[in-house]
Amino acid sequence: xxxxxxxxxxxxxxxxxxxxxxRQEASLHGEVxxxxxxxxxxxxxxxxxxxxxxxLCEMLGISRxxxxxxxxxxxxxxxxxxxxxxxxRVRQLSQRDLEELFDVMAGLESxxxxxxxxxxxxxxxxxxxxxxxxxxxxxxxxDMHGYFQINQQIHxxxxxxxRNETLKxxxxxxAGRIRRVRYxxxxxxxxxxxxxxxxxxxAILDALRRRAGSELSDILFQxxxxxxxxxxDHLAEGPDTGLxxxxxxD
Amino acid sequence: xxxxxxxxxxxxxxxxxxxxxxRQEASLHGEVxxxxxxxxxxxxxxxxxxxxxxxLCEMLGISRxxxxxxxxxxxxxxxxxxxxxxxxRVRQLSQRDLEELFDVMAGLESxxxxxxxxxxxxxxxxxxxxxxxxxxxxxxxxDMHGYFQINQQIHxxxxxxxRNETLKxxxxxxAGRIRRVRYxxxxxxxxxxxxxxxxxxxAILDALRRRAGSELSDILFQxxxxxxxxxxDHLAEGPDTGLxxxxxxD
DNA sequence: AAGCGCCATTTTGCATTCATTTTTTGTCTT
DNA sequence: AAGACAAAAAATGAATGCAAAATGGCGCTT
Numbered sequence: 001x002x003x004x005x006x007x008x009x010x011x012x013x014x015x016x017x018x019x020x021x022x023r024q025e026a027s028l029h030g031e032v033x034x035x036x037x038x039x040x041x042x043x044x045x046x047x048x049x050x051x052x053x054x055x056l057c058e059m060l061g062i063s064r065x066x067x068x069x070x071x072x073x074x075x076x077x078x079x080x081x082x083x084x085x086x087x088x089r090v091r092q093l094s095q096r097d098l099e100e101l102f103d104v105m106a107g108l109e110s111x112x113x114x115x116x117x118x119x120x121x122x123x124x125x126x127x128x129x130x131x132x133x134x135x136x137x138x139x140x141x142x143d144m145h146g147y148f149q150i151n152q153q154i155h156x157x158x159x160x161x162x163r164n165e166t167l168k169x170x171x172x173x174x175a176g177r178i179r180r181v182r183y184x185x186x187x188x189x190x191x192x193x194x195x196x197x198x199x200x201x202x203a204i205l206d207a208l209r210r211r212a213g214s215e216l217s218d219i220l221f222q223x224x225x226x227x228x229x230x231x232x233d234h235l236a237e238g239p240d241t242g243l244x245x246x247x248x249x250d
Numbered sequence: 251x252x253x254x255x256x257x258x259x260x261x262x263x264x265x266x267x268x269x270x271x272x273r274q275e276a277s278l279h280g281e282v283x284x285x286x287x288x289x290x291x292x293x294x295x296x297x298x299x300x301x302x303x304x305x306l307c308e309m310l311g312i313s314r315x316x317x318x319x320x321x322x323x324x325x326x327x328x329x330x331x332x333x334x335x336x337x338x339r340v341r342q343l344s345q346r347d348l349e350e351l352f353d354v355m356a357g358l359e360s361x362x363x364x365x366x367x368x369x370x371x372x373x374x375x376x377x378x379x380x381x382x383x384x385x386x387x388x389x390x391x392x393d394m395h396g397y398f399q400i401n402q403q404i405h406x407x408x409x410x411x412x413r414n415e416t417l418k419x420x421x422x423x424x425a426g427r428i429r430r431v432r433y434x435x436x437x438x439x440x441x442x443x444x445x446x447x448x449x450x451x452x453a454i455l456d457a458l459r460r461r462a463g464s465e466l467s468d469i470l471f472q473x474x475x476x477x478x479x480x481x482x483d484h485l486a487e488g489p490d491t492g493l494x495x496x497x498x499x500d
Numbered sequence: 501a502a503g504c505g506c507c508a509t510t511t512t513g514c515a516t517t518c519a520t521t522t523t524t525t526g527t528c529t530t
Numbered sequence: 531a532a533g534a535c536a537a538a539a540a541a542t543g544a545a546t547g548c549a550a551a552a553t554g555g556c557g558c559t560t
Contacts, residue, residue, distance in 0.1 A: 028514070052540090063514060065513080107360070110357070111358075164350045304510090314545085314546090316545095337512070
């Protein structure tokens, strides 16, 4: 019995207990869903690894019914896949899958930019500008971790400015799928892309200030497309060289 | 006991029976999922209506376990919503929700157009041209039904040409959510939009022939945006006037 | 007669149990 | 010793059972 799951037997906090995390979810299956999703996204389960329900039940301290409900949802979200009679496995993403995901993400951000131009306030733009300069600081200090942190915040700000909850939820879903790969592959952006990306970000800000919707849409798509190439290339080459590090990013 | 569901007690065909529809799905919950999704999308359940599990079980001839699994998935897909301890109801879409959905659809089609330009073959373009002329015929004959049928095929062809299964699946999901509203509201496009839409379609074809990705992206977004206005306006005014008819369409 | 509160019924949420299917293990044959 | 077959063990899929919450109805109060 080789368990694919590293033992972190932390049972679900009883519903009554003060929920440390502020997201309350009365039902058990809801709680399980949130926990399992994070667990998978954070890469705690190896790709394609078999995940016996029983083991997850013990780990979460629940019965199989709510667990199976959560698994079905995760499968619908594209994080895992359910082979009939053969259990759930973490979805293995081919290179092609990743390319597709990146392109859809690019499309969503592109849309977000276009919509943002219709509704964004000057204050929001100012906030993004501040983030931009903060990121520039990280860039100058060669602080990749800080850089990607801010980078992600910028992109999320744009999505938020689009004023479209449906888009936001969809974006979050795809971001999760990709993040899962990031965590496990621990891949980095190329150094050489750094300066380029900074310039692109300036163009993004510029278009945003001018509320140039379709222009921003174009820039964002290309920006993400470039990232896609870098990321995919890196994955194809194999994991980290040790020269660059990154925990997560945009 | 007022049932929200019109009685169409057609139990699920036993797994052994020759599956008339070619989509085979061994597991019961999978079958239930497909059936229920169609059932909801086709508008058989009134908006916001309460749907007792028991009743659905009888209708489908199964026990509650697989049904509940299917409900969770449908909730994740956004078709229904599950209130804790208070059952499932068909998701009620506010006007704002619809606007958001249309915008996301516009973004997805816009992306599809952009990607399609990278990979579409001359044959595929020729096929779309044929559809276009066929649609033009329906337009001349004032045949709205035929018109929308072909219209939908055109948009689906573009999505198919994008060569992105992830995008295609996401597109299908949102299309389902919107179609549900279409079925129940039975709303129509304005007559006045017809000519305009035809012109836009010609521009789409033109950009596609030139493989002008970002241009096509722009045109498609605007095209869908215009439709959005027409559709939302119509919904706001209230259902059909009787002058125009439409079963479904893009 | 209208409003409020209590109790019965229904319904949901989860655990447990049962039936298949898959996987593993052990043995036998060659 | 290697491969194949068969039986045992385990895992999945679905149904049933049980506790808690919600809905509805009834009587009571004012």
